Amino acid sequence: MTINLYNTLTREVSEFVPLLPGKASIYLCGATVQGAPHIGHIRSGVNFDILRRWLTHEGFDVTFIRNVTDIDDKILHKAVHENIPWWAVAMKYEQAFTWAYQRLNVLSPTYEPRATGHITQMVELMQILIDNGSAYAPGNGDVYLSVRSLKSYLTLSNQKLDDLQSADDSEETFKKDPRDFALWKGAKPGDPSWPTPWGPGRPGWHLECSAMAHAYLGAEFDIHGGGLDLIFPHHENEIAQSQSAGWGFAKVWMHNAWVTASGEKMSKSLGNSLLVSEIVQKVRGIELRWYLGSAHYRSMMEFSFEALEETVVNFRRIEGFLFRAEELLGAQPGSDISPAFAAAMNDDLAVPAGLAEISELLRQGNTAVTANDLAMIASTAAQIRGALQILGCDPFDPAFAVDESSSHSAMDGLVSLALAQREAARARKDFAAADAIRDQILELGILIEDTPSGPRWTLVR
RNA sequence: GGUGGAGUGGCCGAGAGGCGAGGCUCAGGACUGCAAAUCCUGCCACACGGGUUCAAAUCCCGUCUCCACCUCCA
Numbered sequence: 126m127t128i129n130l131y132n133t134l135t136r137e138v139s140e141f142v143p144l145l146p147g148k149a150s151i152y153l154c155g156a157t158v159q160g161a162p163h164i165g166h167i168r169s170g171v172n173f174d175i176l177r178r179w180l181t182h183e184g185f186d187v188t189f190i191r192n193v194t195d196i197d198d199k200i201l202h203k204a205v206h207e208n209i210p211w212w213a214v215a216m217k218y219e220q221a222f223t224w225a226y227q228r229l230n231v232l233s234p235t236y237e238p239r240a241t242g243h244i245t246q247m248v249e250l251m252q253i254l255i256d257n258g259s260a261y262a263p264g265n266g267d268v269y270l271s272v273r274s275l276k277s278y279l280t281l282s283n284q285k286l287d288d289l290q291s292a293d294d295s296e297e298t299f300k301k302d303p304r305d306f307a308l309w310k311g312a313k314p315g316d317p318s319w320p321t322p323w324g325p326g327r328p329g330w331h332l333e334c335s336a337m338a339h340a341y342l343g344a345e346f347d348i349h350g351g352g353l354d355l356i357f358p359h360h361e362n363e364i365a366q367s368q369s370a371g372w373g374f375a376k377v378w379m380h381n382a383w384v385t386a387s388g389e390k391m392s393k394s395l396g397n398s399l400l401v402s403e404i405v406q407k408v409r410g411i412e413l414r415w416y417l418g419s420a421h422y423r424s425m426m427e428f429s430f431e432a433l434e435e436t437v438v439n440f441r442r443i444e445g446f447l448f449r450a451e452e453l454l455g456a457q458p459g460s461d462i463s464p465a466f467a468a469a470m471n472d473d474l475a476v477p478a479g480l481a482e483i484s485e486l487l488r489q490g491n492t493a494v495t496a497n498d499l500a501m502i503a504s505t506a507a508q509i510r511g512a513l514q515i516l517g518c519d520p521f522d523p524a525f526a527v528d529e530s531s532s533h534s535a536m537d538g539l540v541s542l543a544l545a546q547r548e549a550a551r552a553r554k555d556f557a558a559a560d561a562i563r564d565q566i567l568e569l570g571i572l573i574e575d576t577p578s579g580p581r582w583t584l585v586r
Numbered sequence: 587g588g589u590g591g592a593g594u595g596g597c598c599g600a601g602a603g604g605c606g607a608g609g610c611u612c613a614g615g616a617c618u619g620c621a622a623a624u625c626c627u628g629c630c631a632c633a634c635g636g637g638u639u640c641a642a643a644u645c646c647c648g649u650c651u652c653c654a655c656c657u658c659c660a
Contacts, residue, residue, distance in 0.1 A: 136590095154660075162660090169660040199658065279589095282655075288588035290656050306657060330658085352660030357589085362657080381660065382591085388653065391660090419609090420599065425592070425653080432598050435610045442609095445623080477600045481608040491624050495617090556619055563621080574622050581623095 128183060130348075131423060131473045133356065133378040134281055138473050143347050144376065148186045151177065152338040152375065154351035154359065155191040155237070158218035159199040162225045163398040164417060164428065165352075165384040165391040170231045171414055171517065172381040172422040172474075173350050177232065178515050179470050182462070190341045191234040192334060193219050196241050196327055201316065211317060212241075225401040228410040229417075230517045230524040236341055240333035244319045247328055247336045250370055251308055251321070259369035263299040266311015266324035272304045275365055281378060282357040306362055308332045331362040338363075339372060349375035353382055354390075381422045388427065399428065408437055411525045415440045415518045421477055443483060443509060444520045445583070446490050450506035452581070454499065457521050458506035466512045476516065483512050497577070540571060540582050547573070548580070 128141040143149050153173050156166060170191075180187050195215035204211035219239075226233075251268050254260035259275070262268045272278050278286060286304055307329035312318035318325035338346065344367075351360065360378065367374040383390045386397040404413050407430070416436045420426045450458050463486065469478035490505035513519045543562055550558040563573045572585045 157659080159658090166660050172660090197658085282589065284589050284656070288656085290587075304657085353591090354655065354659050357655060358657045359659085383654080383660070385653080388592095390654065392658095423591095424599085427598080429598085432610090435598060438611095439609055442623095449623090475600080477608070481600080484608055488625080495624060551619080554619075560620070567622095572622070575618075576623075 126183070126467060126471055128180070128471050129473055130377060130379060133380050141347075141377065143185065144345060147184065148188070149180045149348065150188045150342045150346035151180075151190065151348045151350065152334070152342055152346060153189070153191040153234075153349075154334060154355055155193055155234075156219070156222045157194040157197055157199070158215045158222060159197065159203055160218055161221045162401050163384075163391055164401055164404060164413070165398070166222070167225050167229055167231075167401050167413075168384050168417045168426070169350075169352050169381045170226055171229060171417045173379075174231045174517055175418055175422075175476065175515065176348075176350070176379070176474060178517060179474065182515060187235075188342065189232075189234045190236055190238065190338065192337050193222075193237060193239045194330070194333055195219065195239045196317065197330055215241075221402070227524070228401065228405055229414040230410065230522060232517075238337045238341065240328055240337070243333060243336050243340060244328070246340050247309070247332045248321050250332065250336050250339070250366065251323075253370045254308070254366065257369070257371075260308055261301065262323035263301075264323075265299050266309075266326045267299055267307055268309035268321075268323055268326075268329075269300055269305040270308055270362070270365055270369070271301060272306070272365065273302050275369060277368075278365055279357070279361055281361050281364060284357065306331070306358065308366065331359055331366060334359070334363050335366040335370075335372075335374075338374070339367065339370075344371070345373035346375055348377045348379055350379045350381070353380045356380060379422075382425045384417070384426045384428050386428050391428070404433075408433060409525070411518050411520065412437045412440055415516070418476060418516050418518070419480060422474060440518070443487055443513070446487055446494070447506055447510060447513075447520055448583070449494060450490065450502050451521075453494065453497075453578075454503055454506070458503065458510045460511040460514060461504070461507040462511045462515070463508040466508070466515075470515065479512060479516075483509055486512075536571075537582075540566065544573070544580050544582070 129138050130141045131138045151173070156162065177187055177189050196211070200214050201211050204214045207214060251260060254270065255262060255268070260268055260270045272286065289304065309321065309323070309326050309332065310329055312325040312327065316327060318327055338349070349360070364374055385391065386399070389397060391398045401413070416433050417426070419436055447458060463482060465482040466479045469475040469482060472478070486505045486509050490502060490509065493501035493505060510519060510521070514522070543566055547559045547562040550556070550562065566573055570585055571582050573580055573582050
């Protein structure tokens with residue numbers, strides 16, 4: 126079975142052919158840690174986590190690099206604003222991202238390099254670029270890439286250099302061409318800086334990704350990912366830097382679309398950003414992940430609490446079936462991938478089509494529960510669980526465990542006592558008393574359901 | 587000005603020439619002491635105007651609306 130992926134570079138879906146058989150190297154642009162993550166940031170993490178899990182499932186040995194850009198203008202501004210050192214700002218928000226990734230069961234990358242830990246590699250890259258004439262240091266501490274000297278530029282965004290709206294910063298007197306971009310920024314008083322042959326300074330925005338991708342994945346690698354808004358300028362400039370250095374760089378470019386609110390891209394400046402930390406007050410991490418992963422990664426997602434609640438209902442049905450299956454089977458369901466789900470994932474990660482398959486399996490599984498067909502329950506539950514594992518939403522995954530096993534068993538004892546009372550009332554046809562017990566327990570957040578194999582209870586939260 | 591994307595039923599959300607996407611909600615039915623859960627049935631939409639075709643949500647032409655990027659961005 127072949128995996129087909131959309132490549133922004135070619136603008137078509139094509140078969141994924143790794144550089145090295147059986148291996149997949151992925152570089153994902155992670156966070157610039159200048160603020161707490163909103164659900165748009167974490168959607169990117171979830172989308173590419175699904176890609177990684179699928180490739181891994183298909184037998185690829187995946188090396189997944191997701192960087193942290195821990196030095197940039199906004200971090201420095203924030204440091205002044207919050208009156209703490211810039212590195213404390215970076216650490217604070219890096220930890221906020223890590224917390225959010227863990228909360229949503231986004232797997233840790235194979236390695237998570239920080240920009241400030243790779244100054245040496247950046248200086249080496251700049252040296253190459255200056256030596257071969259692609260870049261220049263005008264003498265003020267800055268280093269620029271000369272975009273007019275490139276054999277090709279803007280291939281990813283399909284733009285023409287002269288069609289770009291000109292930058293309105295007329296004071297850029299050190300640039301040979303207004304489109305040239307800074308690889309390195311000379312130190313200003315009070316700024317953090319690192320020594321270079323061209324004077325002390327700090328990295329420009331794009332240099333770190335070229336340097337770190339090269340350091341961990343080599344001159345050429347399989348997939349480079351990130352949000353749609355990184356295509357220009359960030360990814361164009363990464364390509365410019367890396368290819369000018371003679372590196373082949375990424376073969377496939379993948380970009381996830383945004384989460385929008387009222388039709389507009391989520392951003393701090395618009396004041397419409399929804400922090401992960403806020404949403405997980407309302408729904409569980411697994412439920413937020415289910416929601417964020419449910420739309421195709423290349424489609425814009427219009428966020429609303431109504432839509433979120435709606436998919437949560439859907440998820441709880443699925444989860445409920447798996448728990449039910451566990452009770453009936455006496456063990457957690459196994460893990461399997463149905464052909465239809467595999468076909469969906471191989472088609473450029475068509476999660477919505479995969480969800481339709483899960484719905485079909487759920488229907489079959491529930492019918493099997495009614496018929497007490499254990500073999501059917503086992504097979505459908507395994508296929509549903511397998512699909513959920515790819516989506517990172519396996520309710521049995523320890524990542525989502527709330528660690529309530531001891532209290533849960535105590536509660537089970539208490540609820541059993543009440544249920545015994547209710548069963549006694551039902552036996553003597555005292556339904557008023559039986560219903561009263563059920564209603565009182567429901568008010569405590571515990572739902573009682575009568576099934577052919579006796580009453581069962583679940584927390585409704 | 588340049589580049590790219592979107593408009594689908596009450597709502598979310600796929601599809602990209604013919605075959606029911608799916609989910610949520612709602613209505614009816616089965617099951618149940620009543621519920622809950624579950625299953626079955628129904629609700630048959632593709633911004634607008636033309637065109638191509640045996641057949642168009644899907645292709646072509648035109649129009650409208652919205653969003654994004656153009657050196658801060660997931």
